[in-house]
Amino acid sequence: MGSTSSTLLKIPNVEVLMQETGFSPAHIIRLHDRFKALDKKGRGHLCPQDFGAIKELAMNPIGDRIIGAFFSPGKETVDFHTFVKILAHFRPVDKNRPKEPNSPEPINSRSNKLRFAFQLYDQDKDGKISRDELLKVLRAMLGMQVTEEQLESIADRTIQEADLDRDDAISFEEFRKVSPEILHSRCFIKAPVIMLMERDC
Amino acid sequence: MGPFMSPFNNLLCMLLGISFTVWFTLLLVFIIVPAIFGLSFGIRRLYMKTLLKVFEWATVRMERGAKEKKHLLYKPYSLNSIIAKEPTSLEEELKEIRRNCSSRELDGSASTTTSPSPSSSEFEMSDTFYFCRRGIESIVDDEVTKCFTAEELESWNLLTRSNNNFNHISTRLTVLWGLGVVIRYGFLLPLRMKNFLSEKVHLMCYRICVRALTAIITYHHSENKPKNGGICVANHTSPIDVIILASDGCYAMVGQIHGGLMGLIQRSMVKACPHIWFERSEVKDRHLVAKRLSNHVKDKSKLPILIFPEGTCINNTSVMMFKKGSFEIGSTVYPVAIKYDPRFGEAFWNSSKFGMVNYLLRMMSSWAIVCSVWYLPPMSRQEGEDAMQFANRVKAAIARQGGLVDLLWDGGLKRGKVKDTFKEEQQKLYSKILVGTQEVRSRS
Numbered sequence: 254m255g256s257t258s259s260t261l262l263k264i265p266n267v268e269v270l271m272q273e274t275g276f277s278p279a280h281i282i283r284l285h286d287r288f289k290a291l292d293k294k295g296r297g298h299l300c301p302q303d304f305g306a307i308k309e310l311a312m313n314p315i316g317d318r319i320i321g322a323f324f325s326p327g328k329e330t331v332d333f334h335t336f337v338k339i340l341a342h343f344r345p346v347d348k349n350r351p352k353e354p355n356s357p358e359p360i361n362s363r364s365n366k367l368r369f370a371f372q373l374y375d376q377d378k379d380g381k382i383s384r385d386e387l388l389k390v391l392r393a394m395l396g397m398q399v400t401e402e403q404l405e406s407i408a409d410r411t412i413q414e415a416d417l418d419r420d421d422a423i424s425f426e427e428f429r430k431v432s433p434e435i436l437h438s439r440c441f442i443k444a445p446v447i448m449l450m451e452r453d454c
Numbered sequence: 455m456g457p458f459m460s461p462f463n464n465l466l467c468m469l470l471g472i473s474f475t476v477w478f479t480l481l482l483v484f485i486i487v488p489a490i491f492g493l494s495f496g497i498r499r500l501y502m503k504t505l506l507k508v509f510e511w512a513t514v515r516m517e518r519g520a521k522e523k524k525h526l527l528y529k530p531y532s533l534n535s536i537i538a539k540e541p542t543s544l545e546e547e548l549k550e551i552r553r554n555c556s557s558r559e560l561d562g563s564a565s566t567t568t569s570p571s572p573s574s575s576e577f578e579m580s581d582t583f584y585f586c587r588r589g590i591e592s593i594v595d596d597e598v599t600k601c602f603t604a605e606e607l608e609s610w611n612l613l614t615r616s617n618n619n620f621n622h623i624s625t626r627l628t629v630l631w632g633l634g635v636v637i638r639y640g641f642l643l644p645l646r647m648k649n650f651l652s653e654k655v656h657l658m659c660y661r662i663c664v665r666a667l668t669a670i671i672t673y674h675h676s677e678n679k680p681k682n683g684g685i686c687v688a689n690h691t692s693p694i695d696v697i698i699l700a701s702d703g704c705y706a707m708v709g710q711i712h713g714g715l716m717g718l719i720q721r722s723m724v725k726a727c728p729h730i731w732f733e734r735s736e737v738k739d740r741h742l743v744a745k746r747l748s749n750h751v752k753d754k755s756k757l758p759i760l761i762f763p764e765g766t767c768i769n770n771t772s773v774m775m776f777k778k779g780s781f782e783i784g785s786t787v788y789p790v791a792i793k794y795d796p797r798f799g800e801a802f803w804n805s806s807k808f809g810m811v812n813y814l815l816r817m818m819s820s821w822a823i824v825c826s827v828w829y830l831p832p833m834s835r836q837e838g839e840d841a842m843q844f845a846n847r848v849k850a851a852i853a854r855q856g857g858l859v860d861l862l863w864d865g866g867l868k869r870g871k872v873k874d875t876f877k878e879e880q881q882k883l884y885s886k887i888l889v890g891t892q893e894v895r896s897r898s
Contacts, residue, residue, distance in 0.1 A: 284594070287594060287595065304593065307592055308592075309588070309592035310589055310592045310593060311877070312877050312879075312880060313585055313589045313592070313877075313880065314585055314877060314880055314881055314884070315582060315585045315589065316589055316877075319586060319589040319590065319593070340590065340593070340594060343587070343590050370580075370583055370586055373582060373586060374579075374582070390582065394581070394582070394585065394881065394884055395881055395884060395885045396877075396878060396881035396882075396885070397878075397881075398881050398882055398884075398885030398886075399885055411579060415579065423579070428579065431579055431580070432579070432580050432583075
């Protein structure tokens with residue numbers, strides 16, 4: 254494995270990456286090892302097949318949508334920086350972070366987390382979840398276990414409840430309103446027990 | 455400058471030469487010492503205890519050092535990680551999400567006539583969060599890939615290969631580490647090289663190999679040792695498993711032909727005893743394999759067959775699915791559980807990462823190989839039990855005895871793909887939560 258500081262040096266622009274994402278050096282190394290493990294052919298970037306090789310992800314009903322979230326439209330590969338930036342969405346919200354008015358919103362803010370989830374639904378990226386897109390997600394999550402009528406009635410009810418401006422689609426604002434308040438405690442990846450030596454325990 | 459350099463160079467060469475000669479003479483003299491190591495079991499145990507104490511001290515020192523410098527200590531998965539994996543079920547998680555969701559809605563948003571009560575289990579848009587989280591978690595870390603990477607240790611055992619933390623915590627530690635390097639590469643390694651290369655790999659030699667690796671093996675329940683005409687199955691972590699088992703009894707091996715050094719060893723072994731080697735492609739033809747195995751087993755004078763049904767090296771924290779081929783043959787099965795103590799040296803061989811020679815080198819320069827072998831009472835297939843169920847029963851027994859996790863994942867996943875049935879399982883689980891209440895609604 255080699256010494257850790259040499260691994261950090263091998264990653265280009267690692268300082269910028271740490272600052273943007275808020276990951277610690279130890280995390281970056283961990284993610285780098287993971288990236289290398291997934292990149293079986295050692296090309297320095299990942300393609301959708303590399304993600305597909307993760308068994309638990311292949312088992313996930315919305316697995317291919319999650320994989321799709323890593324690849325920007327038109328791109329076939331994802332490099333380490335993009336990989337880390339996307340995973341940064343799932344860091345718990347920094348409660349102690351000072352609120353500077355001019356600094357950009359951190360990647361793991363509640364709003365950005367919601368936007369990530371929103372994009373899982375909104376595949377054509379028009380800013381709204383249409384009834385059709387909702388149906389597709391429902392079909393992925395339920396498969397052959399329910400009938401088509403049941404799927405449609407679930408979709409109808411959901412849109413009825415969430416769609417406030419009556420345009421038969423759910424916009425990002427409407428999505429926010431129906432989403433849980435405490436995202437970081439349950440719905441996203443936790444990191445409670447990391448030995449944060451910086452903080453006073 | 456010229457005339458000054460050459461006498462100096464000569465002096466240097468002479469000094470080096472002398473020191474090397476002295477070193478090797480000492481080494482030769484000390485070859486007598488391993489003989490004593492071999493005979494006296496007590497010294498090896500003492501060696502082990504001393505090493506453990508040293509490792510503990512090293513870890514404590516590192517933690518203290520890290521605290522002083524306010525570094526983040528990189529600790530292995532079990533304690534803490536980027537993801538905290540709590541085994542919450544799908545239902546629990548969804549309930550929790552919805553409770554948070556509905557409490558917000560009740561706080562006076564412009565909701566419709568039926569505001570969902572906390573106990574209702576109907577589809578919410580936020581249900582995707584659960585699947586999303588699970589998906590991302592598996593991208594960052596997944597169970598199956600973890601099986602195929604070396605286990606990460608809690609304390610550092612002074613081998614650089616297992617140290618992921620920032621170096622130089624304290625001078626004392628570095629000195630200790632330096633000393634460790636000197637001892638391992640200058641002392642233990644040449645000793646073992648000499649011992650290993652000079653002997654042929656033979657039944658007798660296994661015992662010597664065991665000594666050479668400073669292997670401290672504890673055999674439990676030797677009364678259950680496999681007998682002729684039976685099949686011995688064990689969990690697989692490294693090629694050393696073979697040496698360990700074979701030094702305590704004679705077996706006929708079954709396995710895949712490897713290229714390179716391993717293949718050479720295999721071929722020489724065949725000349726000594728009747729072993730059964732396969733090409734990996736031949737292995738696919740299960741009938742051929744089964745026929746050869748059953749022919750061997752029927753002959754009661756032949757040695758018991760040693761099989762590793764997982765099919766590949768696992769990292770010794772869990773037991774993967776057993777291939778049912780060996781369990782279809784119908785003779786008595788003698789299960790054996792092998793568990794290595796990872797504190798002294800990582801025995802797991804990641805064949806996709808390291809070649810054989812690299813692996814051997816690492817093995818021989820570790821502190822020691824410490825493992826326990828349990829011979830479990832023989833099992834045979836019961837009435838009405840098919841091969842797969844029998845295999846699972848044996849696997850559970852081995853996992854229980856060795857303190858390993860019993861996984862139902864297939865070892866073939868190291869190289870292959872996952873089946874669709876698993877995805878359907880997830881879908882079924884989720885739909886049960888939803889569809890149940892749908893029926894209630896349609897009635898009312």
